[in-house]
Amino acid sequence: MKKFIIIVLLFFNFLIFSDQIEFINELTTKKYATMSDLIISFCYLYNIEVSTDFETNVKSLSKFIAKLPKKLNKDRVITMGDFSLIAAQYLKLKSGLFYLATKSGRYALRELMLVNIIQTNTSEFEKISGEELLKYLEKVIEYEEKN
Numbered sequence: 001m002k003k004f005i006i007i008v009l010l011f012f013n014f015l016i017f018s019d020q021i022e023f024i025n026e027l028t029t030k031k032y033a034t035m036s037d038l039i040i041s042f043c044y045l046y047n048i049e050v051s052t053d054f055e056t057n058v059k060s061l062s063k064f065i066a067k068l069p070k071k072l073n074k075d076r077v078i079t080m081g082d083f084s085l086i087a088a089q090y091l092k093l094k095s096g097l098f099y100l101a102t103k104s105g106r107y108a109l110r111e112l113m114l115v116n117i118i119q120t121n122t123s124e125f126e127k128i129s130g131e132e133l134l135k136y137l138e139k140v141i142e143y144e145e146k147n
Contacts, residue, residue, distance in 0.1 A: 020044055030130030035082070036074040037130065041137055042086050065089050067103040081105025081124035083133065084112050087140050091115075091147075117143055 023044075027037055039057045043050050048060045054074035062068060066089065069082040081104075088108035095111065105124050112118040117139045128136070 019050065023050075024134065027130035027134055032077040033128050033130045033133040034074060035069070035072060035076045035078055037133060038078045038082060038086065039074075041133065042090060045090060045137070045141070069105060077127050078133070079105070079124060080109055080118065080122055080126045080128060083128060083136060084108035084118065084124065087112060087117070087136070091140060091144060115143055 023040060027033065027041075030037070036054050036057075039054070039061055040050050042065070043057055043061055046061065046064050048057075048064075051057055051060075058068065058072055065086055067085060069078075069085055085103070085105040085108045088111050089103075093108075093111045093115070095114065109118060109122065109124045113120050113122070117136065
């Protein structure tokens, strides 16, 4: 009986995480990550239930993230500034005066450079591939675990 319960629990765990695994697999093949990919990624980090509707995901994430990037179009290719703006708020970075004053992607990017999540020679206008998005998310998680 005990083995049966464990098998059932493992099966349900697989079903719960299969959407996340499928999302990650799709993301690794994308030439450029989209705004929808960015929003879904941070929904997963906040343990928010992800919907197929972009607007629902944005609304759910906006409960945790006060300032979202401008031009929230689900198919728009994201830039380092877009990623940085959400990541800095996720990590609750509070050290930069200009970032605190403006809450812009430009200064959020610089904050992430200071904590070694993003390389120092990166522009806020650089587009991000799906694989790069995963790499940066991994660095955000590593930083969060250390601090």
